[in-house]
Amino acid sequence: MKTVVISLLGTVLDNRGFNNKRWERWRPTLSLCQHEDLVVDRLELLFQPSFQTIADQLCRDIQTVSPETEVRQHNVALNDPWNFESVYAELLDFARGYAFDIDNEQYLLHITTGTHVAQICLYLLTEAHYLPGRLIQTSPPPRDGSAAGQYQIIDLDLSRYDQIASRFTKEHQEGAHYLKGGIETRNPAFNKMIEQVEKVAIRSQEPILLTGPSGSGKSQLARRIYQLKKKRGQFPGALVEVNCATLRGDNAMSALFGHVKGAFTGAVSARRGVLAEADNGMLFLDEIGELGLDEQAMLLRAIEDKRFMPLGADKESGSRFQLIAGTNRDLFQRVEQGRFREDLLARINLWSYRLPSLTQRLEDLDANIDYELEKFSQKTNSLVGFNKPAREYYLRFARSPEASWNSNFRDLNASITRMATLADGGRITLDGVEEEVRRLCGNWRRIENKPKIAIDDLLDKPIDLFDQLMLENVIQVCQSSQTAAEAGRKLFNVSRQSKASGNDSHRLIRYLAKFGMDFSRVKRFGV
Known part of the structure; x- marks a missing residue:
């Protein structure tokens, strides 16, 4: 199989003059043809027409050191070699027009010469398989070494690099573990969902919609997504949280988009609004289904155009934020009812995840109980735990049909907090668990038997x-x-x-x- 190298002419490093001293200096493109263990059958040399003289001299020198190497010259119009868009376009045109013969030839893309912009473009085109080959990088020799220098071939198939691949896997696992609050969950569907959320959180700036019953952990997950992105350096801005169920009338518009002084009765001073506060950060709109239709229309434009009009203002403001929306409503049903905009739902539903209820994740009870106990211990600076009979009894009840867990993980948090607070000597006993079970069942019965409203x-x-x-x-x-x-x-x-x-x-x-x-x-x- 023949070896073909594609290289940009180095207008500085490949240009060492025309006298015999040029042989004493390292020239990266020439050096490709000076290694005994690398036979270059053909060199595709790319250069601007204005550097024809340098290219001709280089071709003659290559014929001297490696007569078996065929050199083909290609004129490329790199009028501004530091303009990323034009350089990429020109090199892409070359790649598309080149007759690659991958069955009989192997290709090496030389990334030592050319501007940094050109080198990046060669890398990107190779990584995207427009240039079907591997990268080769040359480097000068050590002092008093051979003028040929050294070379290294770089294969972009990262799956061949076990250490790198395992590092990527570890980072994904660490990210997913963080999103779960450090809880070792066993529910397969939940774990699979969190693994995808981790990828989306790191790779996307598009809106994320978190649905699920009240108390299923939407707010906590939104905060962890923000912290994960911030740890990876994706957000210089803040996380701004708003419960849309608390917004009504002018207060809704003002809270979201801000207002100018005098915009309405009582507006004695200007207000920025949460969209402006979330600039270069994240905005979490919990219970987004409670927003009014007017606010929904303005929010849609703010998501799409990053522009919005503060209440009473005569000019627009801008904010670049990522939106996470939370709701326990069926937004599709609210669209049918005329209470939620279909175009807004389409925009925020790109990445949608439904968090399961506690009763749908009973295999995670053990780990979540330990998590709640640890949180309590850190908060109170005291160590609290169950004795064995008490824990076994509580787990049996928690997994039984009697336990409806109406408020999901909020119920669990409140339950553990009560038992831990009342535990003498840091031990939750069977008596304490029995008392708590009676309390939970009484609360749930009152909710289920709530009288009908007249x-x-x-x-x-x-x-x-x-x-x-x-x-x-x-x-x-x-x-x-x-x-x-x-x-x-x-x-x-x-x-x-x-x-x-x-x-x-x-x-x-x-x-x-x-x-x-x-x-x-x-x-x-x-x-």
Whole structure:
């Protein structure tokens, strides 16, 4: 198999003049043809037309030291050798137009000559397989050494470098371990999800959507993603957290996008807003499904264009942030209900991960109990643990059908905190566990047996009996339907036939809004 070297002419290092002293100096391209253990069958020499004289001299010298080497000259238009875009484009054109014969020839890409920009471009083109070969780097000889110097062939197939590959694997494992809070989890689905989250966190700046029931750990995971990226030097800015359920009206716009002085009654001074505070950092919007439609529209533009308009301002502001959104809502259902923008959901749903509930991760109970105990011990500067019978009893209960874990890991945290606080001598005993089990079961029963809410409790003010009777029937239909659209189709089953394009969910939402209600609230509370 023939060996072919592709090299850029070194306009300084390959140019050592035209007298005999040039033979006493190291020339990187010439040196490629001076090694007994490296036979170059053909040299593809790339250079700008203005350096033709230097290229011709180099070709004659190569013929002197290595008559068996064929040299082919190629003119390339590197008008600005420090312009990355133009250099890459020119070298890419060369690669695409070259007739590679990988069955009969092996290719070496010389990365010693040319500007640093050109060397980087050769590296990138080789790594992307536009140039199907390996890199070769030459270096000058030690003092009083041979003028040929030394060379090293670099193979970019990193899978062949066991030490490097194992280092990458170790870094991924460390990152995933960090995202799990150092907890040795056993749930296969959860572990697989976290492994992908680690890759996305390091490689992507796009929005991440974390879904799952309340208390499943969305906030903690968002904070760990931020810390992981910050440790890798990806964020100079801060992590800014906002619970969107606390934002209403002008306060929502102001909190998110800021306002100027006098923008509304009570705006006695300007406010930056959390988007501006998250510049060059991360913004975590928890419960994003609670945002109003106007705020959603402005947020979408801020994500896509990194621009937004503070309330009352006459010019835009900018912020470059990565968004993590959290929700325990079904956002697709809220899109159907007309309460969440479909275009915003499409934008934040690129990387979406649903965190499982505690009851879906019962094999991780042991490790999470130890984690909560360690957190308590660090916080109180005291060592607390279970005795053996107490731990066994608690684990049996925690894995049984009696344990509903309604608030998931929040329930577990509160439970461990109570038992650890009441433990005498740093030991949680069987009596302590039995008392805690009774407390948990009582709390969960009260939630499950919560009485249904009367219509009067849902209304802001009394209404006529006529409206009350109609509203009761509308609510019954809503209770038996999965979505507002389904309920609307049932309620407007005749009138919708005469409409060219009906929006039944919108009609229902407007009707409920007359009484200060919405579909999700009606579904949440029985009547």
